[in-house]
Amino acid sequence: MSDTPTADAAPTEAVRRRRRTPLLVVGGIVTAALVAGALTIGGAFDGDGDSTVPTARERPADGAPPPATSGTPEPPATVTRITHADVKALTDARTRALRDGDATAFVTGIDPADAELLAAQRRLLANLRLFPFARAEFLPPTGLDVVRAEDAGAYSYDIVIVFSHQLEGIDSEPVAEAYTWTLSRASIDAPVRITKIVGSNPTSHPTRPVRYPAAWDGDELAVVEREHILLAVAATDRARAAAWADRAELAAKRNAEAWHGPAITPRRFAVFVPTKRETVRGVLGALTGSCELVTPARPGGGSMPPVGARVTFDGTDTAFASSTNPDTGIGLIRRELAEAMVAQFARSSLIGGGGRSRWVSEGFAYYLAGDNSYRDAARAELRAGRFGGKLPVDTDLLPKAKGDQAAGAAFHISMLTIRYLAEKYGAAKADEFVVAMYADPASLDAAIKAASGLDREAFEAGWADYVRAEIGG
Secondary structure (H helix, E strand, O other): OOOEOOOOOOOOHHHHHHOOOOOEEEOOOOOOOHHHHOOOHHHOOOOOOOOOOOOOOOOOOOOOOOOOOOOOOOOOOOOOEEEHHHHHHHHHHHHHHHHHOOHHHHOOOEOOOOHHHHHHHHHHHHHHOOOOEEEEEEEOOOOOOEEEOOOOOOEEEEEEEEEEEEEOOOOOOOEEEEEEEEEEEOOOOOOEEEEEEEEOOOOEOOOOOOOOOOHHHOOOEEEEEOOOEEEEEEHHHHHHHHHHHHHHHHHHHHHHHHOOOOOOOOOOEEEEOOOOHHHHHHHHOOOOEEEEEEOEOOOOHHHOOOOEEEEEEOOOOHHHOOOOOOOOOHHHHHHHHHHHHOHHHOOOOOOOOOOOOHHHHHHHHHHHHOOOOOHHHHHHHHHOOOOOOOOOOHHHHOOOOOOOHHHHHHHHHHHHHHHHHHHHHOHHHHHHHHHHHHHOOOOHHHHHHHHHOOOHHHHHHHHHHHHHHHHOO
16 A cells, blocks of 8 residues: 655755766666666665575675776775765664664764754664564665765765564565665765665655654654564553554454465564554555555565565554453454455555455455445445446545545445355355455456356356345345
8 A cells, every 4th residue: 555665866956066067976876766666675785686685795894995897997085985885884883783782883873963863763773672573684775886076075975775674473584664864974084974864765666665654763662562463552652552452463363263265374463553643644644554565675576475564553543442342443453454464365565567456455354354334335326326236446446536435335345245255155265266366366257267166247147136135225
């Protein structure tokens, strides 16, 4: 459901204005835009190209200039430059500091006088330390050999840094989150400073990295763990977090009990429940819940099968009200966890264009949760003569206006498709249909045949009668 990050790694406009001649770049510089998304996030940081987990490419020792690219002369020693070794020294220090919990080392390179940036990065470290990472490292972009100005004066440059990480029991391999660092050097002999760190969310990039801001990028957190749930909340919501984790755990268990398809491999689910209005808007927009599928931190990006998911809920929604009834609003939680549960079967995290079919994923989520939220909308559409007896398509679920009744009806009819399969042919057949459509959304006719033994026309006839009977009363 998320847009996919990119960032601009070109020199800042302020720097451009300070220079009288174009900046020279020796070696390859990987920008986050990558020429309208020609490469993926997986290729935008160091890796050996063969491993499924990115590793730092071997470079000269810190402080030593990298070898010149073949055919390109080494820049003269009289200009200010930022080298790959400079950047790698900063990212390596940050990786070690995360492992050791060393707040001083984590902010290496940040101006000691920048109290705001120091506080934000120390808070980030404290938040990250709450999570059970199987692997976590900060990586510089590939190919940054030498970035230089045309003189020995002050110089700044924006660069994309990737946080490659794997949540224990949740991600089957590392995934990526991107940041843009502004690096500055006051003069040829001055140290490299980090003067700004912001999230990098490339909207035109064909990848599914972890959406910025992730849970750990904001306020101080509290984390509560259950057998199937890793729940993060703002520290100010710590007193309510245990009850919320219990409710999410109950939802996960009920989903598992209702599943009769192939084996499900995710053992746990990462859940973030913000309550601060600005945070909710930033990560959810107008939604009350979202399941973001993420792909590996390696070449392939969004075209790769998902290896994890991030589930986010609006903590002010009724599902997280202070009611003591564990069933309060549990349908919302079950819906989003349902999508995370079967993410492993998708050929791609992207919906359409080789990814899962949205009407199937939403229909399955509402079916598994037993959620009839849009029944009235479907009934109104039926009575208005707008149900044509044909299976939904993804575009049916897109509202054309706020509160679109037709889109709501499409959600309910999608749910009834999965429920019809379960009631007439068995829950296992319904689940197998979902798996087939996650693996290949173009396989609808074959998936219907495998589940029901019928061709699409015959199946639709029986299904349409069922839909009319269900919502026509």
